[in-house]
Amino acid sequence: MTVLIGVDWGGTKIEALAMRPDGTELVRIRKDTPAGDYEACVRMVADLALEAEARSGETGLIGIGIPGSVDPRTGIAKGCNSTWLLGRHVEQDVVAALGGREVRLENDADCLASSEAIDGAGAGHRVVFAVILGTGNGAGIAIDGRPHSGPNNSAGEWGHSPLPYPDLTEIPGTPCYCGKHGCQETWTSGTGFQNDYARHTGRRIKSPEIMALNRNGDRLAKLVFERYVDRLARGLSVVANTLDPDIFVLGGGMSNIDELYVDLPERIAHYTFSPVFYTPVVKAKHGDSSGVRGAAWLWKDRI
Missing domain, CATH: 3.30.420.40 (ATPase, nucleotide binding domain)
Known part of the structure; x- marks a missing residue:
């Protein structure tokens, strides 16, 4: 065999x-x-x-x-x-x-994306958009369980699109290793989350520590997380507008934050062109x- x-x-x-x-x-x-x-x-x-x-x-x-x-x-x-x-x-x-x-x-x-589409959280869904919320931000598309790459082999490179609907404090954004400024991953990766907290406190701590502070009522940690959710929602709303996948699957270290699955769908709906947003947002089954x-x-x- x-x-x-x-x-x-x-x-x-x-x-x-x-x-x-x-x-x-x-x-x-x-x-x-x-x-x-x-x-x-x-x-x-x-x-x-x-x-x-x-x-x-x-x-x-x-x-x-x-x-x-x-x-x-x-x-x-x-x-x-x-x-x-x-x-x-x-x-x-x-x-x-x-x-x-x-x-x-x-x-x-x-x-x-392919793994989760075949026998993971996206099983049974034809178009799966999977996001890695880790040290950086990657994303992949699976259609009928197979990776979709495109003629340039660059489908799903969501992390290196600019952050949508930026305010004045987010322009031009921090430099990215790709040579541009303000890429989505500079804001919504685990690194970006930690950087945002450090900008306001002068202290660099890991994402689980920030979330522990948030859950214990720390006002600044709460603000930083709310802003993270909003930025992530802005980015995913553009995917919903252009691809309208059957499901969003989140992987990477930040996907272990349970609050995302409560707060994020409502924020995505706030930014989508469609007045309805029914797309499930779920955690990767295989981690x-x-x-x-x-x-x-x-x-x-x-x-």
Whole structure:
């Protein structure tokens, strides 16, 4: 029996998974990313994929999710927040490290969307828009369970659109690693949330600590969270206006904030063109495992 091998190549960890075609997990391995060292990352991706395959005892089909995408004509990596991948022939190099084995490679947020569409929180919905609210903001689109990439391999790059309806305090916005200012992810990533709190207090603390203060009645923490919800709603309202997906699925560290699922739908509805907003906003079922499962599911058409 062929197993599905997924590798989630992240900026802080690289994770490999061996999974049966019915979604049963057999092996999971995770190691810290050798950040900044491209060659070491390629070796680790290949080694973890082969280790997961060996430990499963079966021949595998290998899918990989990366924190960016590749130019569909040249194969050169683009839009990677792990900037040491930029300009590299990622798929070609991984194939070489695997001794010529065929791989399928997609953006990590597209893998999240596909995973949640197939057997996660978006199962049963035809068009799934999945958002990573983590160190940065990624997003992916799955249609009928398959990643939708577009002719430029850039569908779902929501995090690098400007924040909609900005007020004077949000213009031009802080610089983004992509070279522009005021990108959505500079406001609504976990990093953006922490930065907003630090701007007003001079103290940098982690998102769970800010939320603990909010829940204990701290006025400033409450204000910062309300502003976060509003900015996230503005961004997602544009997706609702243009794509009108069947469901929004939230992943990444910020998706663990339960208040989002109470406060966010009402705020999105405030900004949409349509006077009604019925779209479910839900948490990813597979959590931070969804990306690696989605990478494995890239071979779903072959099983």
